[in-house]
Amino acid sequence: MSEYGLRPGSAQVQSAGPITFGPAGILFLADNGSARVFAVDVADPGPAAGPEPFDLADVDVRIGSYLGCEADQVDIRDMAVHPESHNVYLSVQRGRGDAGKAVLVRIGVPDGTVSDVPLGEVLVAEAAIGDAPAEDDERQDITIPTGEQGEEVTYGGRTIRIMRRPIRTSTVTDMVYLDGDPGSLLVAGLSNEEFSSRLRRIPFPFGGGVTASSLEIFHVSHGKWETAAPIRTFVAYDGGDSILASYTCTPVVHFPLASLAPGTKAVGRTVAELGAMNQPLDMVSFADQGEEYLLVANTSHGLIKIAARDINGQAPLTTPREPVGVPRERKDLQGITRLANLNGGYVLALQADEEGRRQLRSLKTSSL
Amino acid sequence: MSPAGALGIAWSHVGGADCVRVSGLVLTATGADVQVRPAAASCEFPAMAGRLVPDGNDVCFVPRFPFVEGTSYAIVVAGGTAGVLTRPRPERLATTGVLTIYPTAAEVPRNLLRFYIWFSAPMSEGYAAEHVRLVGAADNHPMTGALLLTDSELWSADRRRLTVLLDPARIKRGLVGQRQVGYPFRRGAPFRVVVDDGFRDALGRPLRGAADRGYAVGADERRRVDPGAWTICAPPARTRQPLDVGFDRPLDHGLLARCLHVTGPDGQPVAGLRAPGPEERSWRLTPRQPWASGAHQLIVDPVLEDLAGNSVSRVFDRDLARPDDEPRQARPVGVTFNPSV
Numbered sequence: 001m002s003e004y005g006l007r008p009g010s011a012q013v014q015s016a017g018p019i020t021f022g023p024a025g026i027l028f029l030a031d032n033g034s035a036r037v038f039a040v041d042v043a044d045p046g047p048a049a050g051p052e053p054f055d056l057a058d059v060d061v062r063i064g065s066y067l068g069c070e071a072d073q074v075d076i077r078d079m080a081v082h083p084e085s086h087n088v089y090l091s092v093q094r095g096r097g098d099a100g101k102a103v104l105v106r107i108g109v110p111d112g113t114v115s116d117v118p119l120g121e122v123l124v125a126e127a128a129i130g131d132a133p134a135e136d137d138e139r140q141d142i143t144i145p146t147g148e149q150g151e152e153v154t155y156g157g158r159t160i161r162i163m164r165r166p167i168r169t170s171t172v173t174d175m176v177y178l179d180g181d182p183g184s185l186l187v188a189g190l191s192n193e194e195f196s197s198r199l200r201r202i203p204f205p206f207g208g209g210v211t212a213s214s215l216e217i218f219h220v221s222h223g224k225w226e227t228a229a230p231i232r233t234f235v236a237y238d239g240g241d242s243i244l245a246s247y248t249c250t251p252v253v254h255f256p257l258a259s260l261a262p263g264t265k266a267v268g269r270t271v272a273e274l275g276a277m278n279q280p281l282d283m284v285s286f287a288d289q290g291e292e293y294l295l296v297a298n299t300s301h302g303l304i305k306i307a308a309r310d311i312n313g314q315a316p317l318t319t320p321r322e323p324v325g326v327p328r329e330r331k332d333l334q335g336i337t338r339l340a341n342l343n344g345g346y347v348l349a350l351q352a353d354e355e356g357r358r359q360l361r362s363l364k365t366s367s368l
Numbered sequence: 369m370s371p372a373g374a375l376g377i378a379w380s381h382v383g384g385a386d387c388v389r390v391s392g393l394v395l396t397a398t399g400a401d402v403q404v405r406p407a408a409a410s411c412e413f414p415a416m417a418g419r420l421v422p423d424g425n426d427v428c429f430v431p432r433f434p435f436v437e438g439t440s441y442a443i444v445v446a447g448g449t450a451g452v453l454t455r456p457r458p459e460r461l462a463t464t465g466v467l468t469i470y471p472t473a474a475e476v477p478r479n480l481l482r483f484y485i486w487f488s489a490p491m492s493e494g495y496a497a498e499h500v501r502l503v504g505a506a507d508n509h510p511m512t513g514a515l516l517l518t519d520s521e522l523w524s525a526d527r528r529r530l531t532v533l534l535d536p537a538r539i540k541r542g543l544v545g546q547r548q549v550g551y552p553f554r555r556g557a558p559f560r561v562v563v564d565d566g567f568r569d570a571l572g573r574p575l576r577g578a579a580d581r582g583y584a585v586g587a588d589e590r591r592r593v594d595p596g597a598w599t600i601c602a603p604p605a606r607t608r609q610p611l612d613v614g615f616d617r618p619l620d621h622g623l624l625a626r627c628l629h630v631t632g633p634d635g636q637p638v639a640g641l642r643a644p645g646p647e648e649r650s651w652r653l654t655p656r657q658p659w660a661s662g663a664h665q666l667i668v669d670p671v672l673e674d675l676a677g678n679s680v681s682r683v684f685d686r687d688l689a690r691p692d693d694e695p696r697q698a699r700p701v702g703v704t705f706n707p708s709v
Contacts (some may be wrong), residue, residue, distance in 0.1 A: 224542055
């Protein structure tokens with residue numbers, strides 16, 4: 001792992017965020033508490049797995065049982081599948097408030113055993129996300145820490161320990177890793193102040209100092225209005241040459257990766273909208289019989305399936321008529337919040353039933 | 369070990385760590401068989417992660433993850449439930465409240481983009497969707513689907529300031545959400561933003577009371593923020609009187625606090641106390657040192673937005689037929705003023 005710059009250390013994740021696998025079984029974890037991304041060797045114990053499906057009921061109760069809490073204290077924030085063993089990794093926030101703790105849970109495939117990656121003792125590298133407060137942003141909340149965090153200051157002869165924490169923060173909404181030399185981690189985020197559409201590209205292995213370049217990307221709706229908005233979820237396809245992104249305001253937008261160069265204004269092509277009162281949640285691409293397809297999980301409708309060739313052939317949306325955009329199929333699969341490729345034949349979905357109980361379910365790609 | 373007669377189970381400590389202490393076990397060659405699970409999880413689910421520590425004649429279960437207040441745990445010894453212990457939940461007085469809700473302007477544009485809610489103490493994540501809402505001022509009816517309440521809550525690093533966005537799909541022109549469902553607000557129809565006392569602070573306590581702020585709804589705001597339209601009241605040189613900058617409309621509370629700076633004739637920043645004015649319609653800098661003579665610059669960061677998300681560099685949703693609204697270079701904008709002599 002030293003060739004990737006990973007060293008023995010601790011991945012002190014404060015608030016569990018998105019996760020995605022990179023090269024050599026390295027998992028990227030976004031920490032939405034400290035505005036950092038960690039690259040962690042998960043030391044996956046499993047042998048290479050086959051093409052079988054994997055299903056597991058009551059995932060939240062199961063994880064809660066292992067973590068010693070009830071299911072409503074298990075907040076599953078993202079899911080990734082190990083490319084070799086197909087073990088399932090879940091980014092979990094266990095508990096809330098001061099009692100909350102980020103845990104990287106591993107579900108063994110095929111036996112469904114629950115364990116966790118001890119983030120306090122791992123091979124790790126880290127990178128800051130670009131939206132750290134500017135040096136001249138004086139706004140820091142100053143609090144008295146309960147432990148040894150923070151710094152000592154002296155007021156009127158008395159020394160006390162204080163902690164300064166920035167008011168401006170950035171929340172990572174999704175990450176995609178692209179192979180290359182060096183590789184790139186693309187990071188989409190949501191600022192708690194300005195309304196921006198910043199996509200950051202962090203070379204991997206992480207370099208020292210400033211590693212991220214970022215750019216604003218715009219999209220056009222119906223040939224009349226151009227706007228920037230935060231990306232909620234995105235996926236690379238077409239061998240990594242194309243990005244399909246979905247926004248909080250719900251357009252689904254195509255970008256050629258080559259257009260995402262720092263210092264340029266990138267304008268994406270809107271190929272679909274998810275509809276009113278809806279939010280995108282996750283995307284995945286898969287191949288079936290030589291064709292590439294994309295699945296979009298969202299809050300209001302069943303899973304949406306789009307063929308990559310239809311995206312490439314779709315002219316930009318210019319007329320505000322319904323239905324708009326690329327041909328798409330709506331699958332009668334409700335309650336899916338996260339998607340990941342399990343193996344060539346199946347996509348793994350994290351799905352909630354009507355009572356809110358969550359399960360892992362394999363969706364056969366040839367039947368989608 | 370195996371159970372022998374009456375087993376004792378109790379909350380305890382061992383080596384400075386919280387534990388469940390099991391007493392009354394008899395040693396066997398196979399070692400201890402003690403498992404702990406949340407009582408809500410049946411025995412088919414995994415045992416709680418932790419380790420068994422012998423302590424005198426007892427065995428202590430020390431968990432990897434702390435026990436949760438108010439949660440009941442089943443203690444299983446040699447396959448049989450030895451008992452259930454409930455972690456005590458200390459009575460804590462509710463002392464946390466809402467300090468301020470921004471904007472503080474009495475009237476907001478119909479295409480308002482965001483609120484900020486400041487709390488008096490750090491808060492827990494995961495409560496915003498259920499405990500922040502908009503209601504019509506006339507009928508108190510909830511305005512469902514107006515807010516963008518996602519699983520990614522937007523907090524300051526210490527969890528004291530929450531940013532709440534209106535659903536941008538309903539504000540941006542041309543999008544399906546806007547066309548089908550329309551703006552969340554109607555001009556002339558006042559509304560209130562309500563934070564109810566079920567919102568939990570970082571210690572899990574409810575708020576000491578609900579809070580709200582009412583707003584009138586005005587016209588859409590779709591112009592770029594233009595520092596050239598501001599009024600600058602230049603202070604006299606060689607005094608420490610404040611510089612007052614008046615805006616043509618209320619600006620964003622969060623960005624206003626960090627997007628304005630002043631440099632002196634030497635190009636160096638003028639240090640002092642910076643404060644937004646009432647309704648975020650103005651900004652004041654009281655310098656630490658007297659003003660120098662000569663040209664000063666008010667430097668405006670181009671990300672500075674108004675209440676509808678229009679910034680210095682771009683309008684929120686640009687009509688492509690209006691070339692004037694084309695996005696500008698993301699460079700700071702300087703406005704020159706001279707302290708009077």
